[in-house]
Amino acid sequence: MSEKTAHGAPDSPAPRGRARRKKATALGGGDKLVLGLMLGIPTLIHLLLVWVPTLGSVALSFGSWDGIGGFEDIKWVGFQNYVDIFTSYPRFWPAFRHNVIWLVFLMVLPTVAGLFLAVLLDRKLRFGRIYQSALYLPMVLSLALVGFIWQLIYQPEQGLLNSILGTTENNPTNWLGDPDINLYAVLVAAAWRHTGYIMLLYLAGLKSVDPALKEAASLDGANAFQTFTRVTFPVLKPVNIVVFVVTVIESLRAFDIVYIINKGRNGLELLSVLVTDNIIGESSRIGWGSALAVILLLISLSVIITYLYQEFSKENRA
Amino acid sequence: MTTSVKARKAPLRPGRVVLHVFLVLTCLMTLAPLLWAVYASLRTYDDTARNGYFSLPESLTLDNFSNAWTTGDLPHYYLNTFLITLPAVLLTLLFSSMVAFGVSRFSFKFNLGLLMLFTAGNLLPQQVIVTPLWRLYRLIEVPEWISESGTLIDSQLGVVMIHIAFQIGFCTFVLSNYMKTIPHELTEAARVDGASVFRQYWQVILPLCRPALAALATLEFTWIYNDFLWALVLIQTGEKMPITSALQNLRGSFFTDNNLVAAGSLLVALPTLVVFFALQRQFVSGLTLGSTKG
Numbered sequence: 244m245s246e247k248t249a250h251g252a253p254d255s256p257a258p259r260g261r262a263r264r265k266k267a268t269a270l271g272g273g274d275k276l277v278l279g280l281m282l283g284i285p286t287l288i289h290l291l292l293v294w295v296p297t298l299g300s301v302a303l304s305f306g307s308w309d310g311i312g313g314f315e316d317i318k319w320v321g322f323q324n325y326v327d328i329f330t331s332y333p334r335f336w337p338a339f340r341h342n343v344i345w346l347v348f349l350m351v352l353p354t355v356a357g358l359f360l361a362v363l364l365d366r367k368l369r370f371g372r373i374y375q376s377a378l379y380l381p382m383v384l385s386l387a388l389v390g391f392i393w394q395l396i397y398q399p400e401q402g403l404l405n406s407i408l409g410t411t412e413n414n415p416t417n418w419l420g421d422p423d424i425n426l427y428a429v430l431v432a433a434a435w436r437h438t439g440y441i442m443l444l445y446l447a448g449l450k451s452v453d454p455a456l457k458e459a460a461s462l463d464g465a466n467a468f469q470t471f472t473r474v475t476f477p478v479l480k481p482v483n484i485v486v487f488v489v490t491v492i493e494s495l496r497a498f499d500i501v502y503i504i505n506k507g508r509n510g511l512e513l514l515s516v517l518v519t520d521n522i523i524g525e526s527s528r529i530g531w532g533s534a535l536a537v538i539l540l541l542i543s544l545s546v547i548i549t550y551l552y553q554e555f556s557k558e559n560r561a
Numbered sequence: 562m563t564t565s566v567k568a569r570k571a572p573l574r575p576g577r578v579v580l581h582v583f584l585v586l587t588c589l590m591t592l593a594p595l596l597w598a599v600y601a602s603l604r605t606y607d608d609t610a611r612n613g614y615f616s617l618p619e620s621l622t623l624d625n626f627s628n629a630w631t632t633g634d635l636p637h638y639y640l641n642t643f644l645i646t647l648p649a650v651l652l653t654l655l656f657s658s659m660v661a662f663g664v665s666r667f668s669f670k671f672n673l674g675l676l677m678l679f680t681a682g683n684l685l686p687q688q689v690i691v692t693p694l695w696r697l698y699r700l701i702e703v704p705e706w707i708s709e710s711g712t713l714i715d716s717q718l719g720v721v722m723i724h725i726a727f728q729i730g731f732c733t734f735v736l737s738n739y740m741k742t743i744p745h746e747l748t749e750a751a752r753v754d755g756a757s758v759f760r761q762y763w764q765v766i767l768p769l770c771r772p773a774l775a776a777l778a779t780l781e782f783t784w785i786y787n788d789f790l791w792a793l794v795l796i797q798t799g800e801k802m803p804i805t806s807a808l809q810n811l812r813g814s815f816f817t818d819n820n821l822v823a824a825g826s827l828l829v830a831l832p833t834l835v836v837f838f839a840l841q842r843q844f845v846s847g848l849t850l851g852s853t854k855g
Binding site: 252270271273274277278281282284285286288289290291292293294295296297299300303310360363364368369370373376377378379380381383384385386387388391392394395396398401402403406407411426434435436438439444446447457468471486488492495496498499502503514515518519522523532533535536537539543544546547548550551552555 | 580595663665693758794819823
């Protein structure tokens with residue numbers, strides 16, 4: 244920017260108009276058109292397919308519509324959908340609770356394990372690369388596939404887990420069928436995939452920590468733990484934010500694995516499942532599904548805005 | 562510095578031994594579910610029916626894989642997946658590199674806003690947009706040779722488009738950060754020599770972005786290959802589903818033969834596993850490019 248305006252500024256009484264014209268001539272008509280298309284086409288696609296539907300969700304959430312007929316068949320009901328969801332929809336609060344548990348679980352277990360493993364691996368270590376590869380291998384698998392693979396472990400009579408525990412005979416634990424425990428069983432599988440990702444993020448972050456800092460700390464008599472908490476961890480703040488954002492978004496998006504296991508019923512309800520049920524499930528209540536989507540949107544936006552603020556304010560300073 | 566590290570490594574300290582033992586155990590535990598699936602897939606149905614899964618094998622065989630291949634009609638679903646994944650990855654990279662070029666080489670007032678829009682869009686949970694998108698797709702008419710339904714719903718083109726729209730965000734973010742590290746003098750020199758904007762993009766900047774493009778291609782391939790939701794919602798004909806979304810059908814055709822399910826799962830995982838082993842470095846750098854920029 245500085246360069247372009249610098250050209251236009253000195254001799255022009257109306258800097259803004261001149262600068263714009265300068266830029267135009269600097270680029271030339273053809274170039275301007277090409278650049279406009281290069282920026283415009285992708286932006287249009289993104290706006291049309293991501294942000295227009297987002298606004299659509301907001302609009303439709305105030306209506307009542309079974310999806311049959313045109314838009315003129317929508318009855319506008321104000322906040323009624325929201326009121327109904329919060330007060331009289333039996334599946335909402337369980338789903339909400341499950342999403343919160345999902346988030347807390349992923350925030351604690353994979354994050355702590357991932358950070359711990361990253362710290363262990365962030366040194367010159369024989370076989371270090373092999374360890375790393377093994378630990379993040381699960382993350383190339385889709386969550387749907389993770390659901391498939393873990394079913395082999397959780398099956399009551401033939402699964403690995405009950406075999407190891409010796410509980411395959413009389414009344415074996417039904418890990419995925421018992422609504423009191425199946426959420427946690429699924430979460431272990433989800434955490435299995437998530438931990439490697441977190442480890443990678445932290446490993447990259449740790450590499451950027453200046454070794455001189457750690458050296459100075461240990462020269463001053465800090466032990467390994469102190470060096471980590473006082474020197475390394477504060478430097479990891481940007482990574483922590485990325486991990487936080489990734490985990491929240493992942494928790495809100497969670498869908499595939501529960502859908503594969505039992506279509507998100509019987510203890511595995513999630514907000515994402517409730518939304519999807521309104522399109523491919525038995526009930527087709529567009530306004531209702533949209534109101535649920537808006538609730539998801541509001542939760543995710545709070546995190547997204549935090550992230551954007553952190554990411555792009557850093558950029559401006561640099 | 563390397564010598565001092567080497568010197569320190571020479572005497573095997575007990576701490577190191579504990580560390581290695583711990584890491585080996587953790588790795589084995591991490592790989593256990595996959596190894597278990599491999600083990601189950603290599604055994605016959607009769608064997609496991611008689612002896613249970615938690616037992617030594619009577620014999621090992623690859624029959625389950627060939628069975629899964631044919632009963633699950635896997636070649637058909639692989640083809641579906643690649644018809645969606647390849648165009649989606651290529652076009653995502655093309656579009657996002659164009660936007661990244663624009664915002665990193667020119668100083669428009671809207672640059673930051675545009676980047677934020679793309680990044681935020683990429684982070685939205687898919688369910689936020691899925692209902693209106695489904696409606697929208699039924700309104701967009703396309704010729705019948707593209708989609709038999711006459712609209713974008715139930716067409717692979719529709720799935721490709723939403724992947725592009727969604728993934729442009731992440732790739733633009735990563736690529737614009739990457740392009741900012743390329744000196745402005747390069748494009749300036751090209752411009753002075755009379756190169757058009759498009760040539761500056763195509764012949765100067767893009768070749769320099771090869772490492773980032775390779776990393777993103779690897780990552781996007783894995784992500785789009787692994788997509789479950791979009792195809793599940795936007796495609797109604799089971800025949801047209803990509804392989805990940807077709808998993809549900811596969812279970813039906815494998816009834817309750819776990820050995821077959823295991824073999825089928827591994828076959829579905831195979832392309833991503835191959836990518837992982839062959840292009841690990843690209844995969845990892847793609848992920849970390851987006852998250853840490855110093």
